[in-house]
Amino acid sequence: MTTTDDERDSDVVAVTEGPAAAAGLTRPPGLDRDRILRAAIDFIDTHGLPALTMRRLGATLGVEAMALYRYVPGREDLLDGVIDTVVESLFDDDDQPDDIHLEHASGWQDYLVRLAHGVRRIALAHPSVFPLVASRPPAAPWVRPPLRSLRTVESFLATMQDGGFSDQAAVAAYRAYSSFLLGHLLLEVSQLGAKVSLLDLPEGDADVQASTNLAAYPHLLKLEPLLGQDKSAAEFEESLENLLDRLTRVLHEAEDSDDGSVLDL
Amino acid sequence: MTTTDDERDSDVVAVTEGPAAAAGLTRPPGLDRDRILRAAIDFIDTHGLPALTMRRLGATLGVEAMALYRYVPGREDLLDGVIDTVVESLFDDDDQPDDIHLEHASGWQDYLVRLAHGVRRIALAHPSVFPLVASRPPAAPWVRPPLRSLRTVESFLATMQDGGFSDQAAVAAYRAYSSFLLGHLLLEVSQLGAKVSLLDLPEGDADVQASTNLAAYPHLLKLEPLLGQDKSAAEFEESLENLLDRLTRVLHEAEDSDDGSVLDL
DNA sequence: CCCACGCGTTTACGATGTAAACCGCTTCGG
DNA sequence: CCGAAGCGGTTTACATCGTAAACGCGTGGG
Secondary structure, three states, rough: OOOOOOOOOOOOOOOOOOHHHHHHEEEEEEEHHHHHHHHHHHHHHOOHHHOOOOHHHHHOOOOOHHHHOOOOOOOHHHHHHHHHHHHHHOOOOOOOOOOOHHHOOOOHHHHHHHHHHHHHHHHHHHOOOOHHHHHHOOOOOOOOOHHHHHOHHHHHHHHHHHOOOOOHHHHHHHHHHHHHHHHHHHHHHHHHHHHHOOOOOOOHHHHHHHHHHHHHHHHHHHHHHHHHOOOOHHHHHHHHHHHHHHHHHHHHHHOOOOOOOOOOO | OOOOOOOOOOOOOOOOOOHHHHHHHOOOEEEEEEEEHHHHHHHHHHHHHOOOHHHHHHHHOOOHHHHHHHHHHHHHHHHHHHHHHHHOOOOOOOOOOOOOOOOOOOOOHHHHHHHHHHHHHHHHHHOOOOHHHHHHHOOOOOOOOOOOOHHHHHHHHHHHOOOOOOOOHHHHHHHHHHHHHHHHHHHHHHHHHHHHHHHOOOOOOOHHHHHHHHHHHHHHHHHHHHOOOHHHHHHHHHHHHHHHHHHHHHHHHHOOOOOOOOOOO
């Protein structure tokens, strides 16, 4: 920033209470850690993470920056709270579309599918927040994003062991699963962010410099239309199914004989 | 930062030229974009990304912050240069251990293995830099980290098509492969960073609060030792082999009949 | 009645990224 | 030989950031 002058104040300026605020309940019913967290999430979603500033966040809440410090120890902790809130939205909300609820899962495969869809849903709902989930240090060293809460990991491992996975196999499945989720969702989300950030930069011309220097790369040139189109959803499902197949295979192999795979060992 | 007071100045203070500097060629043979980039990489490796500051980076080069701006447009562009340099180190250096060189690859499978090992190598060599590779917007919207350079993508696609992959299959393989690499390496690297950042925080007691609240999570408690140990290398190989198997399978299926998988379609 | 305290504001400080002016070498054309 | 150009680094300056500390102000219980 500092040089890039976009995001001019507009729509960030405080509400500057009309006279109706005397009642005290219409717009700002007082600050609140939860209100702050939700406001921060909204802010990041609409203005991007680097634009999030204590003063600006305060402004959207009609309050001075320092007021936030009564409810949040500092900016870093605020961001931690943001990711916690987003991740926890896997459970609390009942506005889930239909087949997401983890409690109703039958069998570990169904559970993994529901969990994957749930995480993907929140990732796509908050594309600018999701990278935070990956870059921020987790609670314990062995907690792997995007399954960041102890609660989630516990639930995961319990389900797998109920499904017959050995200790080692359950842990290996946890690692393979988190790698799969993080890789796919991070890339899908970043692609999504790149798409919108390219639409506001140039005024008239569309994709000029993209095609210019591509002359030296014949395959890129030929495949560019293919590379452009977005098959993220289908690829996600296919990769997920492949992972499930692999896990199923390992589970049955472990029941029969015993080979030396990392997944059971 | 601002509150966290670690990383006191020591070893960041400028060299403060002795009298021998009159010759002008002993220590700082003049600035240089490449020198700056390498210094930045070293700095991030040893002090972490948030500690990288124009003034501090200048200090390590025995120079005032503003001097850097002759060679680098700004901090953001400097970071872009950093990741370019790191990623490009896949090709230029001949200090590669043995079986990494991509030019000597025979067949697409060998190529993919070499490339994976090469990327993993640079990720582990610069754990604090690698997350940048993921979070920074790439050159084109369809360039997927960690294969960030057009050159790399071109090489990848060329190899796959030489191996018999159709246009769609090559692109799908590119996406699956990048997701795999990013997920695994990002998690391995972050785990590595978390391990060291936990060793300097507490003075006397070791893993106290880690085991405290775990009482409510029986499976976590039981599996904690398993979760702690690091099998990243083996898991990486196994996942990589699985991906290769999947690609091989799809390639042969596409030769015989034609099912509707995303990988060829 | 008052006063203590919860909540938000004001003020202030050090750090950061970077623009702009500055200044001392070299170097080279006349 | 000399002076002007300009390269390379420094100094100064400013807006903005996170946050500590002191300051009100309204409100509700002794």
